[in-house]
Amino acid sequence: MPEYLPTAPYRGTRDFLPAEMSVRSQVFGTLYEVLERHGFLRYDGPLLEPAEIYEAKSGEEIANQQLYTLTDRGGRRLALRPEMTPTVARIIAGNAGSLQFPVRWYSHPNCHRYERPQRGRVREHWQVNADIFGSDSANCEIEIFELIHGMLTALGASEDMFLVRANDRQLLTAALTGVVGVTGEQLGPVFSLVDRWEKYEAERLAADAAEIGLSDKQFARLGEVLGAGPALLDELPSEVKQASHLVRVLESGSAGLVRFDPLIVRGLAYYTSTVFEVFDTSPENNRALFGGGRYSDLAGLFTAQQIPGIGFGMGDVTLMDFLATHDLTPRPRSEVDVVAIPVTEDLYDAARTVVTRLRAAGLRASVPLELRKLGKELSRADRAGARAVVIVGQEEWDEGNVTVRGLATREQRQVAMDSAPAAVAELLSD
Amino acid sequence: MPEYLPTAPYRGTRDFLPAEMSVRSQVFGTLYEVLERHGFLRYDGPLLEPAEIYEAKSGEEIANQQLYTLTDRGGRRLALRPEMTPTVARIIAGNAGSLQFPVRWYSHPNCHRYERPQRGRVREHWQVNADIFGSDSANCEIEIFELIHGMLTALGASEDMFLVRANDRQLLTAALTGVVGVTGEQLGPVFSLVDRWEKYEAERLAADAAEIGLSDKQFARLGEVLGAGPALLDELPSEVKQASHLVRVLESGSAGLVRFDPLIVRGLAYYTSTVFEVFDTSPENNRALFGGGRYSDLAGLFTAQQIPGIGFGMGDVTLMDFLATHDLTPRPRSEVDVVAIPVTEDLYDAARTVVTRLRAAGLRASVPLELRKLGKELSRADRAGARAVVIVGQEEWDEGNVTVRGLATREQRQVAMDSAPAAVAELLSD
Structure with a gap:
């Protein structure tokens, strides 16, 4: 039996020490700012939810x-939320x-999945x-794609570092049935x-296709x-295309934000038309970063009112x-801008007076x-990253x-003590 | 059986809609800023922790x-953290x-208690x-009291709206044994x-005292x-006072931040000397807002290294x-600064071009x-709180x-389109 309890966090969870937390605060602070510039308003909800709101709608894998x-x-019976959509649907x-x-x-x-x-x-x-909730306009799609570009470029990414691949499940259905001859059952x-x-x-794909009943x-x-x-x-009939939000996007001035790609379908059951995934274009990290899509009936578990929506969830x-x-990872911020150092114990009150002035001038001081x-x-x-000190000596x-x-x-x-904040600010601005 | 699931959050938890969330973001944003000006660094840890880290040390009531x-x-066996101290001790x-x-x-x-x-x-x-971890100096007490004043005054409170009442368990022990004649057992x-x-x-107090064995x-x-x-x-012996951090505070230039009060003891077991509670002075809300104290051995469950500390937890x-x-509750921020309105469907691309310019100028625009x-x-x-619009007409x-x-x-x-951000900024600054 160990004398002390282990200090590692529970498996699959993480401790964020100040240096890492500073990086995260900068990244997410930038994202919040972009979101608010785009007119998005922040909300929050409980971590614990009645378990049935996940069991009724989520994919089998998550629920079980x-x-x-x-x-x-x-x-x-409660669950730790595995995702935010059921919570926001309820709200x-x-x-x-x-x-x-x-x-x-x-x-x-924060979301939990085992x-x-x-x-x-x-x-x-x-x-x-x-x-975006409560609109069935293709303008929503455009705004969501604009937002994604705004968020990633605000973090320093250039447009060639990522690619938004989008599809419309209705278009894909038309292609599968009309062009490939897939039946409704298949x-x-x-x-x-x-x-x-x-x-x-x-x-393996060919074997799976054969099992579904597709010919060579x-x-x-x-x-x-x-x-x-x-x-x-x-190759698709024009009446199918006319109904598609994604086609509207591709015909608008925002067409450059997204690439139509029949390969994107997204696993989650509740998407009904537009689906998209954002890919890293780097060969070193060639994978989907996050994705989302449109649903025609967000809150069907909770109300008869049909509320359409479109959105995405971007994992950290x-x-x-x-x-x-x-x-593009930002560097941790310094711990403090300036330290006021009393030369003797008797000068602590004096040093604290100085620090109060420095803080009033907006400086991080200790x-x-x-x-x-x-x-x-x-x-x-x-070592704390301070670029200046104020030394407080008796004379x-x-x-x-x-x-x-x-x-x-x-x-x-x-x-003069009164000029210390200005003198420090000058040093920091160099 | 109801046709739809209920929309109320799980009992004792809360949904925060955007207006309320905006208030909270302003309040906590102000607090983060004050904390960082005082040289405090943010960290974070998992919501789920091994259950034994609470069962070993917390008060019986919490654990059971x-x-x-x-x-x-x-x-x-896991627990949803009921407080942050065991997590930070582990980290x-x-x-x-x-x-x-x-x-x-x-x-x-976010912390959970049933x-x-x-x-x-x-x-x-x-x-x-x-x-503050890792120092046994009375300067920590002073900084914590300075921080509390800094946080509350940054939220608009004046010094007469709250009172920091502090005690030292060692001083109280000396008074109880030396002045009242309480025995070690009592x-x-x-x-x-x-x-x-x-x-x-x-x-009731008299009855309880009699039961403990105190005379009238x-x-x-x-x-x-x-x-x-x-x-x-x-009334207390000077050797007891010399050892007390709180007495050092009361003898410093920061004495005005706190009132010595023998009534403050704090329930939690791990405080060893200084304890304090911050009270609302309003007769309408005359209660403790939050409190904290000093512990001599923060991480005793996890390491032989004795790490002292002092701190507090301020609940929302x-x-x-x-x-x-x-x-002092701040008003919710407007949803957006400016809306660009296309007069016809054909002008949406144009309106979006305008909005992109407005956002680049730091405005929240939709x-x-x-x-x-x-x-x-x-x-x-x-209604969204915008103070300006940009109307985009064809001509x-x-x-x-x-x-x-x-x-x-x-x-x-x-x-001219190029001057729109400046013209809007001018309207907003009025």
Whole structure:
């Protein structure tokens, strides 16, 4: 039996120490800012939800295998939310009477799934969710694609670093039935085959297709359809295209934001037309970063009111991998801007007076908690990323002065206590 | 059986719609800023922790009654964190080798306790935690009290709206044994009696004191001691006072931040000397807002290394009540600064070009998702809190112009598209 409890976090969860947390705060702070510039409003909801809101709608895998559940003392079966959509559906349904639709909403919850930990898969992850609820206009699609570009470019990405691949399940259905000759019964299995298309070898795909009942010729034709890219549109009847939001996007001035790709279907059951995935274009990290889509009836579990919507959930793990791959990870912020160092114990009150002034000027400032030799304290301040110190000595203080010193330049000068914030700010702006 | 699932959140948890979330973001954003100006660094940790880290140390009530627990498929017993201290103790212990102590850390986790919902008590609450780890200097106490004042005044509170009442368990022990004549055996029960002192009637307190074995005279003396306030210090031996951090604070230039009060003991077991509670001074909300204290051995469950610390956890419910009581709750931010309105469907691309410019200038800008009559759209923009609109009409657009209109003034003028962001910014700054 170990004498002490282990210090590692529970498997698949993470501790964020200040340096990493500083990076995350910068990244997510940038995303919040972009979201709000695009008119999206933040909301939040409970971590615990009644288990049935997941069991009724989510994919089987999540409900049965991946959900963390518990029963409270009142016998209520609860789940740790694995995703935000059921929560926001519940909130929207409960407040539909007072909301002015359409609404643009975002959130940043931690979500839990019981997964085998591996690259890009954790048991607790943080997910930025952005959705437009209550509109069935193709303008929503355009805004969502604009938002994705706005978010990634604000993080420093250039347009060639990522690709938004989009499809419309209605278009794909028309191609599968009209061009490949897939029957209504075969549609579901073929969709799921398309979802595996890029992950599996050709032989296995052919075997799966045969099992569904596709002929060799149909399988070949399916390959042509899926590989056709935007050219597939030319083969589809115009009444199908006229009904498609994605086609409207491709005909608008925003067409450049997205690439039509018949291969994108998305596993989740609730998407009804537009679906999309954002891919990293780097050969080192060639994978889907996140995705989303349109649903025609968000809150059907909770209300008769049919509320359409479109949105996406961007997980923190793949986002951070993307930034690292492209060398876009911001550096941790320094711990503090300036340290005010009292030379003796008696000067602590004086140093605190200085620090109060520095903070009032918007600077991040601290006093050492324990008195050390000046040289040691200068090294500590340097390691904390401070670029200046204010040294408070008895004789200067008696005259109303302090010494301001740049840590890089090692230049120092005496200034009146009242001028210390300005003198420090000047050093920091160099 | 209901046809639809209920839309209310799980009992004791809350949905935060955008207006309320905007208020919260402003409040907590202000607190983060103050914390960072004081040199505190943000960290975070998992929501799920091994259950034993709470069962070993927390008060009995939390471990047995209030903890949400579950068992994962690997048989691991887990708990939803009811507080942050065990998590941060684990993290600090696991990283002690690479940290340069002392450290100032803060976090803002959601914590779960299974409580009967009532005013100020919820099952999921958000708690700002701030601690200094690794120093046994009275400067830590001073910094924590400075921080509390900095946080509350940054939210608009004046110094007369709250009172930090502080005690030192060592001083109280000296007074109880030396002045009241409490025996070592009686100390525990008397501490717990002191904790109830302000909540119960005199008769019940007297009965409880008698049960502990205090004489009537001792009970009367206890009342004098607890009611003495700062004057109690004069009755205590100087060697006891010399060892007290709190006495050091009261002798420093920061004495005004805190009031010595023998009545403050705090229930939690791990505090060893300084304890404090922050009270609302309003007669309408005369209660403790939050509190904290010093512990001599933070991470004893995880490591042999003795790490002292001091800190507090500020819950969102009582904080919001405090702000409401003193009329300090910030107003929700407007949803958007400016709306660009295309007059026809054909002008959507144009309107989006305008919006992109407005956003690049730092404005929160949107385009209506669905085309409506101009009058309706102006009302919508007004309700969303926008103070300006940019109207995109065909003739102006063909000449490179748009119409900028103030929603309050109803004044409008044509400007070149390139000048629209500046014209809007001017309207907003009025």
